[in-house]
Amino acid sequence: MKIRLSNQEVEECLKHWLNTKAHSYYGSSYGENVNRSQFRPISENSADIFLAKLKKDLPFLNELNQDAVQIIEENIGYDKKHFFLVVGEVEILIHESTTSSTGHTFNANAF
Amino acid sequence: MLTLSEIKKRLEVNLQEYPDIYARYLAGVPTVCAHLNALASFLADQAVDLEKAQLEPFIKSNERTILADAVNKGILPIATPCQHKLRIENKGNNPCSLSAGRLLSDAEGRIWRLIQTANIPDNTSTIVVVEQSTLRHLNYNARIKETFHTVELDLQEDSHLAGLTVSDDSGNVYTYCKRWMNVEAGKYAYTLKMDSRKRIGVEFGDSERVGQTLQPNTLLTFSILETDGEVDVNHLLEASLEEIIQADEAKLELEFVSNGLIRSGANPLNTEQLRLLSSYPTYDDNAVLLSDFDHAVRKKFMNRCHYLTIWNESVHSTYYPKDITNDDINKLKVAFKPKAKADKDQLTYDLKRHIKSLDSLYDESNVDIIDVEQRAFRVVISAKLAPVHNTDAVKEEIRNLLLSKYGQNLTATSYFLPDGFNTQDISKLLTGHISAFQDKISDFKIQVEDIAENPIKPHQCVFMTKDSISIEISRTALSGASLWTD
Numbered sequence: 001m002k003i004r005l006s007n008q009e010v011e012e013c014l015k016h017w018l019n020t021k022a023h024s025y026y027g028s029s030y031g032e033n034v035n036r037s038q039f040r041p042i043s044e045n046s047a048d049i050f051l052a053k054l055k056k057d058l059p060f061l062n063e064l065n066q067d068a069v070q071i072i073e074e075n076i077g078y079d080k081k082h083f084f085l086v087v088g089e090v091e092i093l094i095h096e097s098t099t100s101s102t103g104h105t106f107n108a109n110a111f
Numbered sequence: 112m113l114t115l116s117e118i119k120k121r122l123e124v125n126l127q128e129y130p131d132i133y134a135r136y137l138a139g140v141p142t143v144c145a146h147l148n149a150l151a152s153f154l155a156d157q158a159v160d161l162e163k164a165q166l167e168p169f170i171k172s173n174e175r176t177i178l179a180d181a182v183n184k185g186i187l188p189i190a191t192p193c194q195h196k197l198r199i200e201n202k203g204n205n206p207c208s209l210s211a212g213r214l215l216s217d218a219e220g221r222i223w224r225l226i227q228t229a230n231i232p233d234n235t236s237t238i239v240v241v242e243q244s245t246l247r248h249l250n251y252n253a254r255i256k257e258t259f260h261t262v263e264l265d266l267q268e269d270s271h272l273a274g275l276t277v278s279d280d281s282g283n284v285y286t287y288c289k290r291w292m293n294v295e296a297g298k299y300a301y302t303l304k305m306d307s308r309k310r311i312g313v314e315f316g317d318s319e320r321v322g323q324t325l326q327p328n329t330l331l332t333f334s335i336l337e338t339d340g341e342v343d344v345n346h347l348l349e350a351s352l353e354e355i356i357q358a359d360e361a362k363l364e365l366e367f368v369s370n371g372l373i374r375s376g377a378n379p380l381n382t383e384q385l386r387l388l389s390s391y392p393t394y395d396d397n398a399v400l401l402s403d404f405d406h407a408v409r410k411k412f413m414n415r416c417h418y419l420t421i422w423n424e425s426v427h428s429t430y431y432p433k434d435i436t437n438d439d440i441n442k443l444k445v446a447f448k449p450k451a452k453a454d455k456d457q458l459t460y461d462l463k464r465h466i467k468s469l470d471s472l473y474d475e476s477n478v479d480i481i482d483v484e485q486r487a488f489r490v491v492i493s494a495k496l497a498p499v500h501n502t503d504a505v506k507e508e509i510r511n512l513l514l515s516k517y518g519q520n521l522t523a524t525s526y527f528l529p530d531g532f533n534t535q536d537i538s539k540l541l542t543g544h545i546s547a548f549q550d551k552i553s554d555f556k557i558q559v560e561d562i563a564e565n566p567i568k569p570h571q572c573v574f575m576t577k578d579s580i581s582i583e584i585s586r587t588a589l590s591g592a593s594l595w596t597d
Contacts, residue, residue, distance in 0.1 A: 027152020
């Protein structure tokens with residue numbers, strides 16, 4: 001059974017993946033700890049590891065060409081970088097994860 | 112138990128009602144998959160818990176429960192090394208001596224050890240005792256100070272632990288205690304633990320409470336006695352020295368003395384035997400009640416006996432009312448059938464010594480050994496079989512199945528069965544293993560011999576033989592019933 005995912009759907013998938021920390025779903029390692037690329041040498045290349053994990057978690061991306069899934073970086077000033085995850089026509093800015101359960105915004109008494 | 116793949120299969124079947132979502136599920140689109148798979152994983156893990164929680168109110172049947180029971184009761188996978196007499200003949204013209212501890216190997220490559228020093232004048236022969244075991248020294252450096260520090264014993268493959276001495280570099284010898292209860296604080300002691308993978312760990316104590324805390328940088332020496340366990344003594348012929356140190360030793364001829372068995376070797380207990388032990392309500396080696404003695408003795412000797420039972424004067428008066436005298440008061444009776452006949456004397460000695468160590472009241476003079484009588488147990492199985500089954504084949508199948516479980520010299524027939532074999536168990540065994548009884552119309556009835564008239568006595572070893580099993584098979588009605596299965 002073949003289906004065609006729309007750009008919007010692919011974007012939803014990628015955002016879902018980026019916003020899910022690894023191992024947050026019971027019984028699966030699905031997800032990525034985006035925050036780990038912070039405080040690393042700015043010249044470090046970890047895109048391959050990132051993409052390998054992405055393709056493992058979203059197996060349908062393996063059916064695309066090698067070039068269809070990539071990471072693009074943009075230098076902003078001399079000490080800042082933006083990364084973009086690009087799949088076909090979809091382009092997403094990888095930003096600091098906001099779903100973190102640590103920090104002062106976490107409500108320990110939440111039901 | 113539902114496994115993860117079974118749950119996922121069912122999920123896929125259900126998803127087929129929603130083709131759009133099903134396609135995305137198959138493609139691995141996370142917005143669809145992630146939570147469904149998380150639920151499936153959760154249910155699968157829950158299923159494991161549910162299965163574990165299933166009660167085994169009376170009979171422990173799961174292998175892991177049996178093993179856990181053995182761990183709790185402190186039953187360790189320990190083997191008994193075989194001891195045998197060996198004749199050494201000196202064919203040379205010079206006297207020769209072999210010191211205790213020299214290694215020999217037999218025709219099957221097992222390593223034996225001289226446990227006596229042999230001095231053999233020229234052209235004579237002498238008989239010494241050898242043991243099928245090897246002694247190995249392992250050094251261990253405790254690098255950290257930790258209470259109840261545990262060291263895993265690294266045993267050689269295919270060999271079992273038979274003995275252990277632990278000492279440290281300051282000359283302290285640690286003594287073995289079965290458990291920490293009643294061990295004084297500061298005493299040099301260790302205890303052995305088994306985990307569910309049958310690995311043995313040596314545990315040291317805590318100076319504040321029991322035993323002695325290991326100090327950092329203590330150099331421990333473990334002297335491990337390992338053995339292969341059971342040895343078929345009928346195939347023991349000649350032996351040869353592992354290495355020749357002096358030229359004269361090449362002139363020595365070594366030969367196992369026929370009927371020279373001193374103590375027969377025994378393997379560690381297998382799961383079937385542990386299953387039997389797990390049905391005793393005993394949790395330690397303090398023998399108080401009769402069943403405690405039976406458990407403690409069986410635990411130690413069941414691998415050297417085909418039949419073993421121990422009873423006291425009250426049981427004796429029930430089963431032998433005519434024979435009982437005043438001499439039977441405060442005595443334990445033991446009936447056993449050794450695996451190797453030659454082992455009988457040594458086993459009697461070992462048994463008496465063990466019973467004395469359990470309760471000093473029962474010293475050697477207060478334990479009577481009684482001969483075992485063989486008793487074939489009659490079973491009649493009347494079966495009705497559907498016409499499709501071959502009668503003779505089923506008969507043979509039933510007979511073989513019963514003999515493999517209740518035949519002579521098996522674990523199920525190794526203890527006193529005052530009520531004979533349990534027909535419920537037999538019927539479970541038959542329905543479980545004979546496919547001819549698994550359809551809807553085949554039926555069987557089990558009749559066992561009436562033991563009210565001729566009760567089974569403790570010294571009688573009950574088992575089934577080919578002739579004691581009779582099987583009558585008749586055909587089910589050929590017409591009238593239209594049912595085949597439900």
